[in-house]
Amino acid sequence: MLECLPEGPVDHTTGKINPAKTCQPIGAMYAALGIHGCLPHSHGSQGCCAYHRMHLTRHFRDPVMASSSSFTEGASVFGGAANLKTSIKNVFAIYNPEIMAVHTTCLSETIGDDIPNIIRQAEIPEGKVVIHVNTPSYQGSHITGFAGMCRAMVSYLSQSDGFQKDQVNVLPGFVNPGDMREIRRIVNEMGVKLILFPDTSGVLDTPLTSRYQMYPKGGATVAEIRDAGNSSLTLALGSFASNDAADLLQEKCGVTGIPLKLPIGLKATDDFIMALKDWFGVEVPKSLEVERGQVIDTLIDTHFHYQGKTVALFGDPDHLIAMTEFLIAMGMVPKYVLTGTPGKTFEAEVNAMLEAAGITGSRVKADGDLFELHQWIREEKVDLLIGTTYGKYIARKEDIPLVRFGFPILDRAVHPLMPVVGYRGCLRLIEQISNALLERRDRDALDEDFELIL
Numbered sequence: 226m227l228e229c230l231p232e233g234p235v236d237h238t239t240g241k242i243n244p245a246k247t248c249q250p251i252g253a254m255y256a257a258l259g260i261h262g263c264l265p266h267s268h269g270s271q272g273c274c275a276y277h278r279m280h281l282t283r284h285f286r287d288p289v290m291a292s293s294s295s296f297t298e299g300a301s302v303f304g305g306a307a308n309l310k311t312s313i314k315n316v317f318a319i320y321n322p323e324i325m326a327v328h329t330t331c332l333s334e335t336i337g338d339d340i341p342n343i344i345r346q347a348e349i350p351e352g353k354v355v356i357h358v359n360t361p362s363y364q365g366s367h368i369t370g371f372a373g374m375c376r377a378m379v380s381y382l383s384q385s386d387g388f389q390k391d392q393v394n395v396l397p398g399f400v401n402p403g404d405m406r407e408i409r410r411i412v413n414e415m416g417v418k419l420i421l422f423p424d425t426s427g428v429l430d431t432p433l434t435s436r437y438q439m440y441p442k443g444g445a446t447v448a449e450i451r452d453a454g455n456s457s458l459t460l461a462l463g464s465f466a467s468n469d470a471a472d473l474l475q476e477k478c479g480v481t482g483i484p485l486k487l488p489i490g491l492k493a494t495d496d497f498i499m500a501l502k503d504w505f506g507v508e509v510p511k512s513l514e515v516e517r518g519q520v521i522d523t524l525i526d527t528h529f530h531y532q533g534k535t536v537a538l539f540g541d542p543d544h545l546i547a548m549t550e551f552l553i554a555m556g557m558v559p560k561y562v563l564t565g566t567p568g569k570t571f572e573a574e575v576n577a578m579l580e581a582a583g584i585t586g587s588r589v590k591a592d593g594d595l596f597e598l599h600q601w602i603r604e605e606k607v608d609l610l611i612g613t614t615y616g617k618y619i620a621r622k623e624d625i626p627l628v629r630f631g632f633p634i635l636d637r638a639v640h641p642l643m644p645v646v647g648y649r650g651c652l653r654l655i656e657q658i659s660n661a662l663l664e665r666r667d668r669d670a671l672d673e674d675f676e677l678i679l
Contacts (some may be wrong), residue, residue, distance in 0.1 A: 246565030259423020269330025490551025
């Protein structure tokens with residue numbers, strides 16, 4: 226039976242086949258790239274760092290820079306302290322970043338390197354900063370690593386000067402640069418001063434020029450992340466990716482944190498905008514009202530394309546929670562919802578939404594894999610599959626249309642620039658879902674016409 230299923234990696238630590246996730250260091254590296262002038266540093270072997278850079282580069286279609294402690298057999302036996310100290314010295318001397326963000330790998334975690342102590346003993350130039358997060362690859366997922374690096378930003382950098390400014394911190398979660406640009410645009414439209422971190426817009430979506438910049442103009446500055454401790458409010462978008470950092474910011478600096486879903490879909494975007502309106506006492510601008518009206522109009526115009534259609538979706542938990550809510554609002558039936566990231570709160574939250582909508586018979590699972598999802602689909606087929614590039618094997622085998630969504634998307638271009646958050650993101654998702662189902666309907670109609678001719 227195995228030979229009929231999609232080929233892919235096996236997670237030997239937990240017995241997973243095609244796990245719907247990747248490892249913690251990738252998430253930590255991506256978050257670090259959202260700091261201006263930052264060079265992510267992988268404390269482990271060169272192979273780990275090369276894989277993580279390659280995976281991010283393939284998704285974002287932009288070169289991802291990172292350094293490595295370059296472990297060899299000696300470091301594997303005696304520890305990597307000397308390697309990390311030398312790396313910090315060399316990186317600042319040769320590449321001159323404003324900040325280094327160190328994350329660990331399986332090897333350095335198994336050895337048990339004391340990263341904070343090693344950093345304290347290292348030669349760090351005046352005015353430069355080194356932060357770190359422990360990211361054992363055999364636990365959690367890339368979302369866990371992303372959340373850990375965001376927390377490290379707050380732990381090392383954020384400070385309170387004893388007074389609060391009329392500004393908001395937004396922790397955007399593991400989303401594309403295009404999404405971060407859209408979040409910034411919405412907050413700016415609301416007339417609220419914003420500190421967005423991490424922020425990979427202007428870093429991994431830079432234009433092609435005649436000159437290479439190792440540290441592009443984008444990203445949240447160290448000064449902005451420090452000043453986040455003086456904000457009056459933090460909006461944590463996506464509980465799995467952002468809540469830890471928001472909780473620490475509230476505990477450390479007294480900044481009120483409000484957890485929200487990722488603003489994917491109509492209701493989640495409404496909640497995001499209303500949180501800003503209620504806290505800061507600002508009015509929702511006409512421009513956003515028009516955008517929302519366009520979404521409602523489009524939903525009415527296209528509802529017969531997808532009304533009652535069943536869908537299987539997989540990916541990162543924060544994306545799936547918001548997407549499930551939007552699919553229900555569209556009149557679709559989320560039949561299978563699966564994430565590779567551990568966390569029972571995911572199952573509870575999705576099941577609660579399904580129950581409230583009167584949807585029964587659905588399967589929801591955290592810490593799952595695509596082998597199991599494929600088995601579910603074989604037992605009872607769905608009309609649409611939504612997920613990452615790795616869903617294409619199931620889609621081909623079972624002849625189901627696939628809407629690519631989330632991370633990673635390795636076989637399509639442009640997606641990192643196009644938002645799925647906000648009202649503009651709603652329109653894009655409606656377009657993708659509607660067109661995928663229409664193309665399938667038209668193809669089936671052609672097949673029927675051909676059979677009649679024969």
